[in-house]
Amino acid sequence: MPEISLHKPYPASAVTEWDYTTEVAVIGFGAAGACAAIEAADAGAQVMLFERNSGSGGASGLSGGEIYIGGGGGTDVQRAAGFEDSTEDFAAYLKAAGGPCADEAKCDLYAAEALNHFAWLKAQGVPYRGNYLPGKHIEPTDDSTLIWSGSEAAAPFCDLAKPAPRGHVIQHMGWGGGRPLVDILEASARAKGVEVVADARAVALIRDDERIVGVVVRIDNQNRFVRASKGVVLATGGFVFNEEMRRKHCPDTFKLNDPIGDKDDGAGILLGMGAGGDAIHMDQFFTTCPWTMPESHAYGVFVNAQGQRFINEDCYHGRVSRCAVDQPGGKVYLLLDNAHFVQPMDFARMSIAGTGDTWEEVEGELELPKGTLSATMAVYNDHAREGRDPLFGKRPPILTPLDQGPFVALELNFQTSYFSFFTLGGLRTSTRGEVLDRAGQPVSGLFAAGRCTSGLPAWGHGYSSGMSLADCTFFGRQAGRAAAG
Numbered sequence: 311m312p313e314i315s316l317h318k319p320y321p322a323s324a325v326t327e328w329d330y331t332t333e334v335a336v337i338g339f340g341a342a343g344a345c346a347a348i349e350a351a352d353a354g355a356q357v358m359l360f361e362r363n364s365g366s367g368g369a370s371g372l373s374g375g376e377i378y379i380g381g382g383g384g385t386d387v388q389r390a391a392g393f394e395d396s397t398e399d400f401a402a403y404l405k406a407a408g409g410p411c412a413d414e415a416k417c418d419l420y421a422a423e424a425l426n427h428f429a430w431l432k433a434q435g436v437p438y439r440g441n442y443l444p445g446k447h448i449e450p451t452d453d454s455t456l457i458w459s460g461s462e463a464a465a466p467f468c469d470l471a472k473p474a475p476r477g478h479v480i481q482h483m484g485w486g487g488g489r490p491l492v493d494i495l496e497a498s499a500r501a502k503g504v505e506v507v508a509d510a511r512a513v514a515l516i517r518d519d520e521r522i523v524g525v526v527v528r529i530d531n532q533n534r535f536v537r538a539s540k541g542v543v544l545a546t547g548g549f550v551f552n553e554e555m556r557r558k559h560c561p562d563t564f565k566l567n568d569p570i571g572d573k574d575d576g577a578g579i580l581l582g583m584g585a586g587g588d589a590i591h592m593d594q595f596f597t598t599c600p601w602t603m604p605e606s607h608a609y610g611v612f613v614n615a616q617g618q619r620f621i622n623e624d625c626y627h628g629r630v631s632r633c634a635v636d637q638p639g640g641k642v643y644l645l646l647d648n649a650h651f652v653q654p655m656d657f658a659r660m661s662i663a664g665t666g667d668t669w670e671e672v673e674g675e676l677e678l679p680k681g682t683l684s685a686t687m688a689v690y691n692d693h694a695r696e697g698r699d700p701l702f703g704k705r706p707p708i709l710t711p712l713d714q715g716p717f718v719a720l721e722l723n724f725q726t727s728y729f730s731f732f733t734l735g736g737l738r739t740s741t742r743g744e745v746l747d748r749a750g751q752p753v754s755g756l757f758a759a760g761r762c763t764s765g766l767p768a769w770g771h772g773y774s775s776g777m778s779l780a781d782c783t784f785f786g787r788q789a790g791r792a793a794a795g
Contacts (some may be wrong), residue, residue, distance in 0.1 A: 314533060316525055316580040319517035321765055322524070323371060329535040332358040332505070334793045335538035336545060337512045337578060340368025341488075342428045342760030342782035343545035344495035344788030346743075347511050348434065351502040355540055355794035359504050362511040362573055366496045369547055369571045369732070369761060370779060373450040375480040375487025376459060377783065378766075378776030382425040388474060391442035395474040398422050402471035403462060404766060407777070411591045411734075411768035419741045420766060427784050428478065434498040436491060437481040446608045446708075448600055448775070449626065453481045460774025465703030466624035477776045485731040488779070495783075510534070514583050515542060515756070522585055522755035541755045541793030544745070546578025546785060547571060548761040550595075554665045555579075559592035559735065566597060566633055566729040571761075574732065578762035582737040586753050587745040588737050592735030596773045597635055598628040599722050599729045601644055601660065604652040609710055610720075611690055615639025617682035618671065619690070622702035625711065632770045640680070643676065644720040645669075645687065649710040654720065659728045663721035672717050683719075689710065735772060736763040743789025757793045759786040 334350040336343045350357045379385055381400035388395050401421035405412045420427075432438070443454035459477025461467045480487040500506065509529060516524035516535065524537045529608045549555040550569040555576045557564070583589050600607045612623055612630065614637035621633045643663060654660045664675030673683040674740035693699055694711040720749060721727075737745050737758045740787050745750035759765075760782035767777035 314514045315584070316577055318587050319515040320526055322518035322707065325535050326518065330358060330533040330536040331623065332356050332536065332538055333540040334543065334661040334790070335360065335428070335536050336543045336790070337525060338368060338544060338545035338547065339366040339506065340760065340782065341492055341495055341779060342786035343543070344492065344499050346543045346545055346759055346785030346793070347499045347504040347792035348495065348502060349787040350794040351499070351504050353791050353794035357504045358536065359499065360507045360512060360525070360536070361506065361508050361512040364508050366492050367420065367572060367721065369574060370782065371489045371492045372570065372572060373488030373779060374485060374535065374775070375482060375491040376449065376477045376776040376779060377431070377460065378476050378774055378780040379424045379428045379478045380474055380476040385428055385478065387438065387440050387442065387478065390440065391456060393474040395476070396472070399471040399474070400424065403467060406467050407460065407769065407772035407774055408766065409735050409769035409772045411594060413764070413768065415741050416766060416785070420780065423784065430787070431783065435494045438478060439481040442475065446602055446605050447495065448603060449485050450479055451484060453483050455479055455481065459776050461625035461629050461772070464705065465622055471550045512546070512577060514705040515585050519583065521660040523751065526652055542760050543789045543793050544578040544582055544636060544737070544756070544758040545760045546762045548736065549576025549579055549730045550574045552576040555617055560595055560706045560733055562635065563595050563733070564732055565724045566731050568723060568728055568730045569732065570730045571732050576763065577618065578758065579736050582745050582756065582758055582762070585745070585756055586747045586755065588738040588748045589736060590738045591768055592703045594734040594768060595731050595770050596628055596632070596734055596767070597729050597731035597770065599660070599727050600627065600655060600658050601722065602627045603655045606650045606652055607644065607646065607654065609650045611645040611687065611712060613643050613683060613686055614647060615641055617678045617686055619686055619702060622699065622704040624704050626774055628773045629771055631729060633730065634722065640725065641721055641723040644722060645712060646718050646720065647714045648716055649714040650712070651718050657728055657781065658724055660720045660722055662718055664719040666717055667715045668718055672719050677717055704792070714731055733761070734760060734767055739763045739785070741788065742792040743785055744792060759787040759789040765771035
């Protein structure tokens with residue numbers, strides 16, 4: 311008998327009996343899998359969805375339920391708040407946020423279709439209150455809709471695209487809107503006749519000649535063979551919990567100790583690679599330490615272990631954190647004055663490393679060479695009083711002098727502070743969700759969406775909140791429709 315493996319498709323000729331027969335098989339019941347199943351069912355296909363857990367969720371169910379939406383002149387929520395958002399600006403921002411990893415075709419397509427996608431989400435039953443919450447927030451603590459969720463208003467992004475807030479959050483009191491979002495998508499999928507099989511872990515794809523025609527799933531310790539006549543959609547998440555894959559592809563994540571996800575062990579990526587798919591940007595990851603809680607800390611200044619600034623602190627908290635992890639010395643310091651210091655959240659695990667009535671005293675407490683941190687702050691404050699930051703382009707109102715003593719340096723240590731992280735690299739896919747091989751050609755019968763692919767949130771230094779759910783819901787739909795077709 312051939313081996314059943316993530317790394318090599320099982321030959322269809324060796325299947326003696328099919329345990330399940332369907333047209334489209336979706337693997338993974340997070341938001342990407344749910345949207346793929348909904349769209350495939352709407353296209354008239356028979357759909358079965360297999361989930362290794364006992365119910366839906368995935369990383370989407372652990373999220374804040376925020377989706378990055380704009381373009382077309384703006385959503386109804388953006389326009390009501392006085393923001394115009396052209397498709398061109400939206401696409402330009404997505405490409406800038408994708409940096410050297412940006413898939414321009416995906417950026418252009420999503421920017422053109424995002425308003426239609428927003429209408430589609432509402433049609434599935436996703437509720438939005440419709441109001442705008444100004445300020446710098448990680449997630450709304452109430453049921454507000456629209457927030458600034460990226461680096462839109464910060465350099466260099468604000469010079470490349472007209473800024474607008476684009477984070478659209480499901481109407482839900484408090485944090486954790488991802489769970490009700492997935493619940494709504496699950497209800498829609500089930501109402502459309504999608505058959506869900508839980509506690510079923512995908513262990514191999516099945517190939518007939520050059521086409522993927524099914525999947526082997528393990529249920530109750532038995533291998534079950536699933537025939538999928540039209541296609542298989544992988545929606546299995548990233549690989550943050552696969553230490554072997556991280557060592558091989560994304561070793562910088564071992565600086566950090568707080569992975570976030572569900573069963574993100576890279577299984578779908580391995581299945582796709584085994585079938586001939588190309589995995590790209592596998593070194594990319596997102597990380598953040600929640601230093602902007604309380605919000606006043608956004609007015610602080612970051613320096614590395616040498617006392618030097620490295621970022622404009624008004625950009626997205628994840629971009630700041632990702633750039634921080636690039637710094638030498640295993641830690642960075644957040645500098646604050648008495649006007650902006652509030653005790654940080656306990657779960658951030660940020661400690662006070664130094665205090666003083668002058669920046670020179672703080673420099674001494676941190677045991678930095680004389681004239682390092684103090685000179686950094688002298689240059690910063692001199693320019694901040696003039697309303698400019700010639701080194702990094704930080705903008706008012708977050709650009710403000712830190713000159714009201716006493717002063718404090720908070721330590722963010724990569725090993726001990728709460729730097730949550732997840733992987734961003736994955737299978738290369740077309741805008742239709744087809745898994746592509748190294749020559750850029752589709753692997754016949756195989757589709758993928760969400761974090762097992764390299765999608766809109768492709769570059770850790772340019773991530774914006776809501777991009778993952780935008781990517782997995784929209785391109786999940788694309789993959790489902792293509793598989794059904």
